[in-house]
Amino acid sequence: MKLVLARIDDRLIHGQVTVGWGHKLNPDHIVLACDEVALDPWQARVYAMSVPPQVAVSVMTVAEAARLLGDPDRADLQDRRVMLLTGSPRDMQRLVAAGVPVRQVNVGGMHYARGKRELVPDIYVDRDDLLALRSIGECGLELLVQAVPGGQATALEPAQLRALEDRL
Amino acid sequence: MIQGLVLTHGGIGEELVRVVEMILGPIPGLKAETNRGRSAKQVADVVAGWLAGLAPADRALVFIDDYGGSCANAALLGGGDGDRVSVVSGVNLAMLLAFATWRDEIPPAELVQRVVDKGRQAVTVVGGAR
Numbered sequence: 673m674k675l676v677l678a679r680i681d682d683r684l685i686h687g688q689v690t691v692g693w694g695h696k697l698n699p700d701h702i703v704l705a706c707d708e709v710a711l712d713p714w715q716a717r718v719y720a721m722s723v724p725p726q727v728a729v730s731v732m733t734v735a736e737a738a739r740l741l742g743d744p745d746r747a748d749l750q751d752r753r754v755m756l757l758t759g760s761p762r763d764m765q766r767l768v769a770a771g772v773p774v775r776q777v778n779v780g781g782m783h784y785a786r787g788k789r790e791l792v793p794d795i796y797v798d799r800d801d802l803l804a805l806r807s808i809g810e811c812g813l814e815l816l817v818q819a820v821p822g823g824q825a826t827a828l829e830p831a832q833l834r835a836l837e838d839r840l
Numbered sequence: 841m842i843q844g845l846v847l848t849h850g851g852i853g854e855e856l857v858r859v860v861e862m863i864l865g866p867i868p869g870l871k872a873e874t875n876r877g878r879s880a881k882q883v884a885d886v887v888a889g890w891l892a893g894l895a896p897a898d899r900a901l902v903f904i905d906d907y908g909g910s911c912a913n914a915a916l917l918g919g920g921d922g923d924r925v926s927v928v929s930g931v932n933l934a935m936l937l938a939f940a941t942w943r944d945e946i947p948p949a950e951l952v953q954r955v956v957d958k959g960r961q962a963v964t965v966v967g968g969a970r
Contacts, residue, residue, distance in 0.1 A: 721916075
């Protein structure tokens with residue numbers, strides 16, 4: 673398995689993912705790891721429908737995704753180009769902690785909601801988001817804010833996370 | 841009565857509705873919303889909130905710009921899986937003009953099909969090489 677993108681995006685599967693990153697990276701399997709969506713058949717169906725027909729899709733709980741992607745011997749994922757999506761930093765952190773072989777995390781979409789503060793332009797976080805991002809960074813993974821291929825890419829530095837943490 | 845919501849990326853929907861009203865005059869029951877700056881759940885909540893404000897007997901037609909994107913997901917998730925809400929993608933000016941023209945004249949199911957047909961007819965090569 674080649675993990676071509678591990679992305680945090682609160683819109684989950686949408687145009688930036690399937691058209692933007694999809695055309696650039698040519699995944700043949702998208703894994704959406706989100707408990708709320710996986711446990712709601714209607715939501716799971718809607719998100720699965722938005723994936724192009726040539727791309728396989730698995731809508732799973734975070735625990736299921738960790739088991740699927742954390743097992744290097746799975747024959748059904750051999751030679752697959754996998755795109756991993758979560759809706760929050762916490763879910764990505766759980767996957768990293770469970771041993772999913774993520775090397776870099778793309779921070780793609782974290783929109784404003786009450787209680788969130790702007791970390792960098794267009795990325796809004798609360799305290800739990802920050803702690804999860806920091807935990808991911810402390811595992812040695814690069815955190816890169818980039819909405820679409822060719823768009824501005826900004827590395828999130830630990831000092832940035834700590835600075836905002838004090839204000840939340 | 842059938843009510844319309846144009847849900848798009850950026851300002852596409854707002855501008856389309858503005859142009860429809862420039863051509864036909866004010867269209868009560870046709871509203872635009874955007875996904876700009878909103879998470880998937882927030883956009884779905886916009887659709888659900890719009891539906892909650894309609895009369896119980898109203899049908900609803902949500903126009904989206906592109907199938908497979910956040911607006912499509914939000915229209916489906918916010919609209920639920922019942923038969924009160926229809927969702928059509930590829931919104932263009934011809935579709936909205938058809939909606940405004942026939943929404944009081946024909947039954948909702950027929951209107952939805954006519955909107956789609958008019959939208960498709962508007963996408964054509966009108967000159968130059970074919």
